Amino acid sequence: MKKIKDSEVHWGVVGVGNVCEVKSAPAMKIVPNSKLVAVMRRDEEKVKDYATRHGVSKWYTDPEKLINDPEVNAIYIATPPYAHFELTKLAAAAGKPVYVEKPMARTHEECLRMIQTCRDAEVPLYVAYYRRALPHFVKIKEIIDQGILGEIRTVHINLKQVLKPTIVANLDNNWRVDPEIAGGGYFFDLASHQLDLLDFFFGAITHADGFSSNQAQAYEAEDIVVGSFAFESGVLGTGNWCFTSSENAEIDEVTIYGNKGMIRFETFGKGEFTLELDGKPAEKFHFELPPHIQEPLIDSIVGDLLGTDTCPSLGTSAARTNWAMDMMTIKRIG
Incomplete structure (x- = not known):
């Protein structure tokens, strides 16, 4: 499995919204050997505002442009679940590790496709079940x-x-x-x-x-x-x-x-x-608890990518949660 060759993880965030205000993206700036270098949102006014307030030098309205930015070497997908699979495909095709918000996808089947896509591209797939690290x-x-x-x-x-x-x-x-x-x-x-x-x-x-x-x-x-x-x-x-x-x-x-x-x-x-x-x-x-609640998990991801730690929340474990939820909701009464 390919990690990254650089000495630092340079994050690009796709779908920079509410979860990125306090919970996640700010931690990417304070974890050792980690930087937040680019953010993306389709609303130009909102993404510019986020970049300005959080001191991020690059912003995009097109996810492909952020994913293919040569300075970005890891992708955080912070969109709602419907977009996770397609964005994971883009990131994997670019050869970049993926960190995706929870739930991992809308269905277990989508989770399996994400896992296979990253496996084929030989890139790691992490999921934001950050409670595993609290x-x-x-x-x-x-x-x-x-x-x-x-x-x-x-x-x-x-x-x-x-x-x-x-x-x-x-x-x-x-x-x-x-x-x-x-x-x-x-x-x-x-x-x-x-x-x-x-x-x-x-x-x-x-x-x-x-x-x-x-x-x-x-x-x-x-x-x-x-x-x-x-x-x-x-x-x-x-x-x-x-x-x-x-x-x-x-x-x-x-x-x-x-x-x-x-x-x-x-x-x-x-x-x-x-x-x-x-x-x-x-x-x-x-x-x-840390003020940026995802910090311990993000720290483990950075360590995993640099070969100094292991991350407890992977696509393979997160997919099991989606499977269990599918099984518990498939029988709908009324």
């Missing part, structure tokens, strides 16, 4: 791997959110609930992080099933999903996601159960989790 989740994996919870039996995801009036009022500008663009609704946007994180903890998801529905009929995509899944390690799990709940029912909780204790955490909250072991008082762990 300190509290790395610590949870250490606890699991060290056997502190004993044998892991099961895991349960419980995510409930309110359907806010602003969501309904701005559907035309909300690509996250347009299946043609996003592949699904908020389940694809949010549950993908959770399922990928469990894949990180327990190994590959090997079985998945479930039901989905559009109960509130506020938009086209599913708004509720219930699912079950299994991992290669033998751990079994369930999930319940509802995006039209009442305010007093809102919850973000993942619970991991072993035969010696349990761990509870929020996927989208602070860098905290609670460890409860049999016969001992509950212990709360807290970790400071």
Whole structure:
């Protein structure tokens, strides 16, 4: 697999939008041996504004021009999922490593095509499941791997959110609930992080099933999903996601159960989790999170490209998450 020959990673960002304001692209300027050299967005006024505010010397409105810029040696695709495959093809054809936003694509089939495209071009494919590199989740994996919870039996995801009036009022500008663009609704946007994180903890998801529905009929995509899944390690799990709940029912909780204790955490909250072991008082762990939340993962990508580190989030692992989501939403009720 070809990495890069240079001593620094020179990033070009395709689709420089909201996710690039704080979460991702600024980290590319502060990670050692990494530079952000060019950004692209089709709206000329917006891309110029971003480049000016963030001190980026080059900007484009054409993705091919950015991808083929000789100064750029790695491509970050920060567009909605519908464009990921075609842009990955362009980057791979140019012989440049690809870092793509999550979810990896709209469907598992698109993921497989992206993997094959990069494999044929011999370029790495990374996916922005940055929670794999955050300190509290790395610590949870250490606890699991060290056997502190004993044998892991099961895991349960419980995510409930309110359907806010602003969501309904701005559907035309909300690509996250347009299946043609996003592949699904908020389940694809949010549950993908959770399922990928469990894949990180327990190994590959090997079985998945479930039901989905559009109960509130506020938009086209599913708004509720219930699912079950299994991992290669033998751990079994369930999930319940509802995006039209009442305010007093809102919850973000993942619970991991072993035969010696349990761990509870929020996927989208602070860098905290609670460890409860049999016969001992509950212990709360807290970790400071970086201001640019993708920084630890981007740091690992830069290291991987330069041969000094390995990245925990690859196209092959991310594709498994898409497969699980496909399996859990294929049976639509109503």
